[in-house]
Amino acid sequence: MSLFSIDQKKCKRDGICAAECPAQIIVQADKKSFPSLLPHGEEFCINCGHCVAVCPHDAITLSTMPLAACPPIERNILPNADALKQLLLARRSIRQYKKTPVSNKLLTELIDTARYAPTGSNKQQVSWMVFQKPEDVHKLAAQVIDFMKMMLPVTTDEATVRRFQRIVNAWDNGRDRIMRGAPHLIVVHSPSDLSFPAADCAIALTYLELYASTKGLGTCWAGYFTAAAGLHEPLIQVLNLPAGHQCFGAVMLGYPQYRYHRIPTRNEPLITWR
Numbered sequence: 001m002s003l004f005s006i007d008q009k010k011c012k013r014d015g016i017c018a019a020e021c022p023a024q025i026i027v028q029a030d031k032k033s034f035p036s037l038l039p040h041g042e043e044f045c046i047n048c049g050h051c052v053a054v055c056p057h058d059a060i061t062l063s064t065m066p067l068a069a070c071p072p073i074e075r076n077i078l079p080n081a082d083a084l085k086q087l088l089l090a091r092r093s094i095r096q097y098k099k100t101p102v103s104n105k106l107l108t109e110l111i112d113t114a115r116y117a118p119t120g121s122n123k124q125q126v127s128w129m130v131f132q133k134p135e136d137v138h139k140l141a142a143q144v145i146d147f148m149k150m151m152l153p154v155t156t157d158e159a160t161v162r163r164f165q166r167i168v169n170a171w172d173n174g175r176d177r178i179m180r181g182a183p184h185l186i187v188v189h190s191p192s193d194l195s196f197p198a199a200d201c202a203i204a205l206t207y208l209e210l211y212a213s214t215k216g217l218g219t220c221w222a223g224y225f226t227a228a229a230g231l232h233e234p235l236i237q238v239l240n241l242p243a244g245h246q247c248f249g250a251v252m253l254g255y256p257q258y259r260y261h262r263i264p265t266r267n268e269p270l271i272t273w274r
């Protein structure tokens, strides 16, 4: 079966699929012809499904993407601008968690939603590692603390030394500033030789964080963990990522202990209008 097929009974020859194809491999000679794939077009297809998704007449099938796997958009339940803006402004990094575990079903649903995040050239190479057990998350935090203790004597930057020292002191006094006592940790990793692996992973986690907030969950980026994940041998071994992969981010996750009531201020945007 060829990659691209057109149902000529349904196609209205409106040229939308050809106009929207990001790789410009769908061509339509004139308004009387049906659109078709350029010779060798398959080689350049990024399998984004835009042709299938944009056709108002359900006339296109990709062999890789049956129409039945592409549900219609339910416009009646899309959030309006005010609702989405409020969600974006009200999301907070959460650093106090209840002990209540998040179900495997919900964790799966979060990731299942985040996989719709955009990726450079639609590579979709973001992989997920879910630490489900609070005791394992705590062990990871301890390893980051070990890393900080190792780094302290050889770090020359004053500010970093002071910051690490405070975090280590807090740990020694029973306060976890690495994982914040979160019950779960979601790690993203990806082949590091892609065009934009860091952006792919960060956007995927952002999708996950925002969706998680609608489910009553709290998240917080685990920046110290992410930094140590590629540098500290014991952590590298625990993660045991596939060859060529790098960890580009992680978020702590759980049910928030407290609720936020206001939106804090943020810097005015720095914009250069040209």
Ligand SMILES: Cc1cc2nc3c(=O)[nH]c(=O)nc-3n(C[C@H](O)[C@H](O)[C@H](O)COP(=O)(O)O)c2cc1C
Pocket: 091, 092, 093, 094, 095, 177, 178, 220, 221, 222, 223, 224, 225
């Ligand atoms: C890349 C990145 C790394 C972060 N790392 C940490 C971290 O290790 N620990 C932490 O408590 N917060 C971390 N944060 C959360 C930021 O401190 C937080 O986003 C910022 O203070 C703004 O607060 P808000 O997210 O509630 O708007 C990180 C955020 C980002 C984007």
